[in-house]
Structure formats: structure tokens, C-alpha cells
Amino acid sequence: MIRLLIVDNEKHIVQGLHDVFQQIGGLELDIICAYSAQEVIQWLPRVKLDIVLSDIRMPGMSGLELQQLINEQWPHCKVIFLSGFNDFDYAQTALRNGGFDYLLKIDGDHKVIDAIKRAASILSKELQREQLIENAKEQFYLSMPVLRKDFLLHLLEGQLASYRTLAQRFEELDIRLNARAPVMLVLGRIDHWNESITSKDQSLLLYAVQNIVEENLIGYSLIFVVYDRSKFVLLIQPKQEGMDGQTSPELIEKTVRFIDGMMENIQDTCKELLKLSLSFVTSRRPYDWEVVPERFINLKSLMTWGLGYGNEMLITDECYELSPDNAVSQNKQYASAVLTPVKALQLHLECGKKSEFFESLQDFIEKNRKESSYYVLSEIYYSISLMFLSYLNRLNLSEIIAPQIDINKLMHLEHHATWDDAVQYLNETAVLLFSWQKIKQEEQKLHIVQRVNNYVETHLGGDLSLTKLAEVVYLNPSYLSRLYKQISGQGLSDYINEVKFNKAKMLLEHSNMKIQEIAHAVGFESKSYFARFIRSKTNLSPQEYRDIQMNKQVNEKR
Template sequence: MYRLLIVDDEPILVDGIYRLMLDFERYELELFRAYSGDEAVEVLRRNRIDIVLTDIRMPGMSGLELQREINRVWPDCKVIFLSGYNDFDYVQTALRHGSVDYVLKTEPPEEIVASVSRALESLITERSNKQFVARAREQLQLAVPYLRREWLIQLCEGETAFVKVEPQQFEELDIRLRYEEDVLLILGRVDHWKEGWSASDKALLLYAVHNVAEEFLTGCQVQLVEMDRNRFLWLLQPAGRVPEPELEPEEAWAATVRLVQGVLETIQTTCKDLLHMPISLAAGSRPEPWTNVSAAYDRLRKLLSRGLGLSEETLLFEEADAPPEGRVQAERDKHDIRALVKRLTGAEFLFESGDKEEWLRTMEEIAQALRPYYADQPFFIEIYYALASMLLTQVNRWEDEAKDDLLADLDKWIQGGLQANREEAVHGLAALAMRLFDIRKHEQDDRTSQVVDRINRYIHEHLDKDLSLTALSQIVHLNPCYLSRLYKQTTGVGLLDYITDVRMTKAKEYVVESQLKMHEITKQVGFESPAYFARIFKRKTGYTPQEYRLLGQR
């Protein structure tokens, strides 16, 4: 939808152009009128306007002065000037300040319509222009560090599956590691911050720690990931294709691991002495494929959190020998289940958007993956109560009579779920979630229906008043464009079409059943003028109002 503002100090001209543009069908237009430059400024301050059709010479604020205000408030707005004067100097000034067109008042109405069409086409072209794409790319480059951090965090925490990642993402996110090679993980923790350090101080010092690491990890490429304000992760690869070309890959990586383990104490000491920051470190004992980064990160996090009795400057290494394959697979499975649960419990947007199918699909994945671990009591309790807690959060946000029933049902599964059949308990939580989705959908439908009913009632009761989208949107406190889309989606009928149909229905009643004159009927049902009313009446019924009255009296 586009918005057109018509401005002139001659009301008859403004109203005439307004009626002319009511028949404009090429694009959906919302029309506004102003009878002075000052009135136009008020309209511009309340509404985004796409095109202004204005007289170039007006008392008070001239069209050129108005143009400067338009350029300040809505720089992309197109301005079309109307004038009774074929004044070249005015034309030059208008064009120099960004006028899109210039139409003489003596020209036929079709020229005004054509000028508005050209302005709209220019707007559409500009909004799809490559300049917008180029600007978006520039802004994306500024956001790359943030996007890279978020992506790497999601990878480490299992929210992103590496198998779905394309190699070009490494280049786009400026990840200076090789996509096709394994990576070594080192997890760090700031044991405590000096009192009085600000958030910016802490961010700067984390980068200083990273610089210290790069200084000592010679021959390695290191990617920093700030996991949160206290934890950081280094992802590391040899700077070359292999650490030592004369060695086999496994031996070369073993040499790199020995290098890393040999310098971590030095990095730790340097951070304490130079930066006054005690840090703890936990390092992997072997390189990991990218597909296993999430599980490796989880192991290091557990290792660092357990510690060995020291609260500060812990320095730990994973066991060099790989655990049995069965244990590795079980840990990987549990990690994947936790990642699924985290994705689900963190996805409030699924409830907000009503995406029932996506929620159910993820829940079924969890149920299927969890089935082999029903006998693992601690793990099952962890997953089960994570799901129950998420549902409790959603239930607590309800403020109607359904809340008590939902809480009672949820309490049954929280209290008795672990004593019941575990398959049944998990599906009980899923069924409760489906009820939440259904209740939310019912509430949304009710609210939408109330909005539509209120709009319809207002239209029927105020046919002779302003029924523009802007006026109606203020009644229900919605954006005009959104109201238009919502109404069409809900009813299948365009809001402006519905208003015209209601006005026509009432007009036909007046024409046949009353003795009102046509100009009185025009005013009663809110048409712009008798001529416009007659034109629309003829288009809708095939008869003029007078012919229709005569037919009704037979």
C-alpha cells in the first residue's frame, strides 16, 4: 500500500483530485488531503507519505518550502508539483530539490494520474534497486564479528549442526580456520574480575588474553569465541597445512598438542602478571572433526567445572587415551538430546508464532532419541524436568480460566511422571504442549474476530464519517497496512471494498425506500460527491441512482 497526500489552498481542486484518485486501481492507494502547507506538515508528521501532489505557489508555506520539509521528514517521498503558472524558474528550483514531476493545472486529469503512476513506478524501482542490496552488504560486514560469534556459540552448544554448514560460510563469517580439517579446543575461564572494571574493560581484556595466546602459540591459527562474560574458547589449527610436513598427520597433530600443553602455563602466568587476570584453562588432548566440536566443548566444560580443588588458575588436560567407543557414542547421543531440548526450551517464538508442527516435530525427535536412555534415571530426570519447566513457564503466562486446568494437568505429570511409564510421561508433556498451542490459537482467533467485529460495527454506525484506513486503525490501535492485511486474511474481503459495499447497500435502501435527494443520500452514506456517488452506483448496479429509484417504485 502507498500513501498519497494532495495539497492546495483551493479546496475544490484538492477534493476534485481526491475523487479522481479514488478510482485509481493500478496500485492500492491511501489518500490524504491538506488545504495548506501547514496542514500538510501535520499530516506528514503523523503518517509515512510516499507521494505528495502539491501546489507550488500557496499562501504561507509555499510548495518549495513544503518540499524541503518533506525531504527532511521522508527523504524517499516523491513530490509532484501543480501550478497554474508555466514558470521555468520554479520548475528549475523544484527539480533541483528533488521534485519527481511537474504538472500544469490546465492539463487534463489523465496527466495527473499518469504523473502519480510514474512516481509510484519510480518508488518501486528504487526500493528494489541494487543500492539497497549494496547498503545491506555494507551493514552485514559491520555485523560480521557478532554473527561469527553467534554462529560459533551455536555450533559449540549444539544448536547448529555442522553437517548442514556450507564451506562458504567460513569465508562469509571470516572464520580463519580450515573447513576441511580437524580442530583442537581450549576452554578458558576468567576466575574473577578486578573490582570496578566495566563491561568494555572486560571485553578489551578478553582480547588481550587472546593476543597473549596468539603470541605464544606460534605456528598455530587461533579463533577466539567469547562464550559469555567469563568463559572463552580457542579453536586451534596449525597455521600451515600440517604442523611439520615431514611427519605423518597423526604425529604432526601430536606435536601440536604437545606444543599447546607446554605453553598454556606460560599463557596463564603472563595473564596473571601483566593483565592481573587469573584464568583457568582446560585443553583437549586430540583434534576433533568439526562435526564433533559440540560434544568436545561439552567435555571440556565438565572438566573445567569439576576442577581439582583449586578455585583459581586451574590447568587441566583431557585424558590422552580415547574412551571406549560405546561410551563415546552414549555421550554423543546424550549431548545431541540436550541440544534438541535446549533448542526446544529456548524456542519461545514457536509458541508466540503458533508453529505447532515444528514444536511437535522436535518433541518427537527428543522422544525417539531419549527412548534408549529411559533406564538412565539421572539423565532422564534432567531431560524430563527441563521440558516440564519450559511448559510451566508458558502456562504461567496465561491469565484466563484455562490457567488453573493447565497447571493441574502439568502438576500431575511433574509429581507422578517419573513413577508412570516413561514413554507415557514424555507423551503426556507433549499432549499438554499441544493444548497450549490450541488455547493460544483460540485466543488469537477470538481477538482477531473482536477486531473485525469492532471495525464492521463502526463502519455500519459511521458511514458518513472518515472511514480511511488511518482513521479505522486508530480505533483498534493497529498499523493501517497491518489492519488491511489482517482484515483481508480474516474475511477474504478487502477492507476498502467492504466499506464501499456497505455504503452501496445503505445507499440502495435510501434510494428506494426514502424521499431523500441524491445529494442528501451522498452525504448520509459518506461518498465524496454526488457525481462520484452516481458513478460508483452505476458501476455497481448498472443503473444511475434515479433509474434505480424508478425501478424500485414499480
């Protein structure tokens, strides 16, 4: 998906171009409308911009001045200028400063559409698959990443050294991160490996993904660590820090917004060039190294929670209200041989990994069946029972499930005749929990669709851009677009047009509002583009449609 922002102080021009671009075939556009440079400045930190179509002369700030601000925040953005004046000096300055094209407003829609298509084509070709794979082959045979990976995985698992030792190890392993400064975490995942891809090819493609990530996040200190055959973590810091390692709030905010925006670009590039589907979960602020292991565990849980069945996710750790588990445990690990496998079971349960859960449970039980004492077996049983009880409470399922599992047995090992009976009870309880988890996830996905639909229906005359709707449900715009269609079976833009059309029909048939007033009520600034919209649906102008419906109503009353 390509995000296009149109800015002009003349509203009818913006609305007209918006309606024209909605009809372009072969391009999936998320269109944002702005009516001043100041309004664009407000959008800059909110979303990644791919193409900007800007008037070159606007009150308060010229298009040339605005271009500089756009390129500072989104250096890959293509800026196309529109002007009502054939001014060679303006055109020369615009192109010299990195503008993509300079068009006259009198040139006609076809030239503007052509410029948008050319900009979109260049955006998609800036990264070439062959070069990425070649760079990946070079990195693959380096030995240093292996040592780096081993150290960083230990660090993420909680084996944190002192600052002095950490800084020393960073230097030894050429880890270009600051041990004094906080760090951003991003978790990524290859959603699915084709069965024909060998283990060697998987490693090679992961290095290609790394190359894409590094090219998109150039200007930041970045470490890419693979922690199993399909998952990786990014540790990111801005390079502009103070001598004491402190980072300004402004730089932190800029970093967070930039990373959030570029994850979408990385995802799209990997899908196009490498034919890989990726998911990302990002932290919304940097964290001190002491709490990185805890945040890493939380992000892993969010990664596999399962919005849209967990494919092509783009979510952040702000998305807690959409998660079945929005409380992060602050308890420290205690010294027990039981804790690690129970933690693994808990993670499998919370992430919806049913097969992994039962495989781990069986392995855990079998390893302790014969050699463990009664007290160890009791600890195993009650640790798993408490995990189940906690999960039931967080999802408000205790009252619902209690009659189905005889919940009294959950906290009373002695109520089971044998250890095998107790194990069977735990297995049956887990089966029930996974069934309810799937029901809850389906309900949550339907809730997202309903929330978007409600917003559309109550804001027809306002901003219904994909970016705005994504903010309403705390999701990435591209991810929301895919998720909405997956859940509802209908594209979001198609639904918006359907609601607009139904509302327009109702007002034309049953109100005395003027055509211009109805157009505004359903989100059209221009009466002519509203007429074009109605004609595309009915082959009639709005007035013709109204007259026909009025005549029908008169005839029915006779």
C-alpha cells in the first residue's frame, strides 16, 4: 500500500484529486487530505508518507519549505509539486531540492495520475532482490555475528552484566550500541516458510531480511538477532545522543514514529522482493537495559497473540486493550527447576500455540513422573493449576468454565485418585481453555470491525482515511486494511462507499436538503464529484434520482 498525501489551500482541488485517485486501477492508495502546510506538519510524526502532492504556493509556508520538513522525517518520500503558474525558477528549485516532479494545475488529471504512477513504480524498485541476496551471502559467512548472537540472546534471557562489562563486551563484539542509553525493541517473524525452502535457504533469506531492515533504518544504530528459525529481534538506538548517553524526548518521539512507519515499508519490500510474509511488534519507547529481558518476553507474547490469525501483523505494545492478556507480570524468577517449563507452558497458552503446549506438557510430565518426589509433583501440579486459574481470571472465564471442569479439583490434588487422573484433568482443562481462547479471539476481531464500522457511520462527513481509522483501533493502517477484509470479506474503502451511498440515497429520498448539503453530509466537498459518485452507482444524476424516487412515492400514495 502507498500512502499519498494531497495538500492545497483550495479545498475543491484537494477533494477533486482525492476522488480522481480513488478511481485509479492497479494502485492501492491510502489517501490523506490536508488544506495547509501546518496540517501536513501535524501528519508528519503520525504516519509514514510515500508520496506528497503539494501546491507550491500556500499561505504561511511554501511547498518548497514544506518539502524540506517532509524529507527530514521521511527521506524516501516523493514530493510532486502542483502550481497554477508556469514559473521556471520555482520548478528548477523544486527539482534541485529533490522534488520528484513539477506539474501545472492546468495540465489535466491524466498527467497527475501518470506522475503518481511513476513515483509509485520508482518506490517499488529502489531495493532490488539480487543485490540484497548477494549482500546477505557476504554476511552469512562472517563469524562475528555468531558470537554476537550468542551474547545478545543471553542478554535477552536476563543474564545482564554490569554496565562496565556490558560496554566492554559491546566493544569486543563490535556491537554498535550504547550500554548507557535506552534501547528500542522490535520483534519480527517470518509467518510461514514454504515447504520447498531448505534450512540453508531460510538462513540466507533471513540475512536478506536483515539487509532490507538495515537499508530502511539507515541513520540508526541497529542490531539484528535471530532467536529461532523464523523469529528475530531488533535492538535500535538513535545515533544522536548526549555524552552521558541520554536521548532527548524529541529524538525519542521521532525515532518511535520513524521506526513504526518503516516497519510497514520493510514488510511490503520483503513480501514483494523475497516473497516472504512478515509480522512485527514494536515497543513504543526505549527501555533501559535492565528491563529489556522483561520487555522481550512481553513482546514475544504479543507477537503470537493472534489478531488476524497472526499473519502480517503490524502492532505495538500499546495494543494492550486488544489483547486477552494486557497485564505484564512483574514477578521475578524464583530458583526452582519447575519454573522454566511452566513459564514455557504459560507462553504457549497465552500465544495460542496449542500443539506446542501439549507437546511441552507431555514432555514435562514424563520427565518428572518417575524420579520426582511427591512434593515436586505437587509443585508441578499446582504451578500449572495456578497458571490456568490466572488465565481464567484475566479473561473473565472463571464463572463460565467452572461448571465444565469441576474447578474445585483445580486447586486440590488430593481430589484425584491417581497422578495419571490429575494429569488427564490438566489436559482436559487445557483443551477447554484453548477452545475458549479461539472464541475470544473471534469476538475481538469482530469487535474491531464493529468499532471501525461505527466510526464510519457516525463520521461520514469527516476524515475517513485509512490512517485515521487505524488510529481509532490502535493498529497499523496497512494491517487494518488486510485484517478488515479478512474478517468482513469486504474492502474497507468499499464499505465506506457503500455507507456513503446508502446515506446519500436516504437523504435524497426522504429529506428536503439541497444536493450540495447532502454531498457535504456524506463527505464530498465538491458537488460535481458527488454527482459523479451517484452516477457511477445509479447511472443517474442526484437530482434525476431524487425526482424518480419522489414520483414513485407520489404514485404509491394514490
